[in-house]
Amino acid sequence: MRSEKANSAPLGLKIAAAAGLAFMHLPILLIFLYAFTTEEKSYQFPPPGLTTQWFAVAWNRPDVWAALTLSVKVASIATAVALVLGTLCAAAVSQTRFFGRETISLLVILPIALPGIITGIALRSAFSMAEIPFSFWTIVLGHATFCIVVVYNNAVARFRRISGSLIEASMDLGADGFQTFRYVILPNIGTALLAGGMLAFALSFDEVIVTTFTAGQQSTLPIWMLEELIRPRQRPVTNVVAMVVVMATFLPILGAYYLTRDGDQIAGAGK
């Protein structure tokens, strides 16, 4: 039960909680701050002066745009692939029983448990053995391996909550397989797919390790950022890009939060 007294936690605990939150989030504010610094070679504190010139510089740099477009494309397609394959796999594992079901479930989840470096090396040697040249699609493939897991995990959890008789009820009332998917399954797993898809997109968008092994000469946004940090020239441009990315991803995350909040209530309504 919730009582009024729950508001009065000990002072020490309050301070500890505040310190913990500050430790996590203040560095992000620092990133924002250095996007405005006048000093471009090192991050000295406090910044010697403030300027907005880096926004214009970043806007005019073609390498920023190339990296950003590549990352958005890779993340979108890897997420789309993961949504289809992850959902199908989750449906098969949760709705039917077949030989090797548990093994398949484990094998699907494995890529996220494996260190990225193992996945990366394995994919790289597989690509070279099969003589597949590095391309946009090798990055997408690499990312899809772990994006599928996130979608699968979200979908499988939701599928388990859908009572099996819902699907039977739909069929019983005259809906064929496609109609049942469209009118019963999709509305019930939709929010889980949205959450899984968002997470998959975010994972792909900032992935470095697997990408370095599968990208060849191409630079996704996080790889571009790493390279920029090594180079002591126009450093604040990196911060500008980071800031824009944070702000651009914040809106869909907020949207997804509100969507899944309502969705959970519906799904939680039970059988």
Next chain:
Amino acid sequence: MTAVLFDNVSRYFGAVRAVDRVNLEIAEGEFFAMLGPSGSGKTTCLRLMAGFEQPTGGHIEIFGETAEGVPPYRRSVNTVFQDYALFPHLSILDNVAYGLMVKGVGREERRRAAEDALAMVKLPGYGTRRPGQLSGGQRQRVALARALVNKPKVLLLDEPLGALDLKLREQMQEELKTLQKSLGITFVFVTHDQGEALSMADRIAVFNEGRIQQLGSPEEVYNRPQTRFVADFVGSSNVLSEDLCRRLGLKASFASLRPEAVAIAPPSDGALSLSGTVASQSFLGATNRIVIDVEGARIAVASPAARGVPAVGSPVTISFAAHDLHPMEDA
């Protein structure tokens, strides 16, 4: 016309014979009950009719049409599920209209049909609510409306009243019966509650271990159980052993005797009698249940509460009419 025909139908799950060579014929407009303990195969039979299971062997017909291989969505059969299986993401009206929606019936027409169906199950004006906002009894009615709106030829009910409390159950039993008579649709319902089957059904099939033990009217099943299982499961008849049968001049190896057919009194003309001692007694309201020990065999007597109860251990004579003793198959 025959609504549902099972010709030697079996359904095996691996080595388990869930349904084992079942034959039955359900007539159009009949209220048919499949009664049995859990795991007796009654629900599998219902699922075979709905199309959720396919028979391992045998032949099923629904209104003269072969049902094997026909998916659930192409059968003129609808089901009321045990857990109701209402779609949680749809309003009550959309739940009821679902069958019409997937068949492509226009919005206005299906709304009207769904509202009529809700009125029929006495839930008019509930259309805008969600399943989560209704009580168990109301959800049960919605499930019924959702099935009936499709005008099925056969309505299947899987333990429809299992989750309701006693009072609501009795009320729903009445309503289901009235509804079935007024609609004239064939109802097939599965239950493990013998009282429910006896009070509602036109005919009862008693299931055990995948087979039909007895098929007949409630009176037949109750008064003349053909097997020991039926005698025991439907209203706990006394089962008299071969020894006792022979002593009473009966050739059968087993016979059943209803507790209410036995009186604690000396035999009148032509009646059979046995003597023993009172082993136990319990008060059941309208009757007393008195168990008599007849040389090791126990015979339960339902004696009207108005009569006196002999003390435990006292010698008594029990008597019953010869026609109340029903010979049974050895099973």
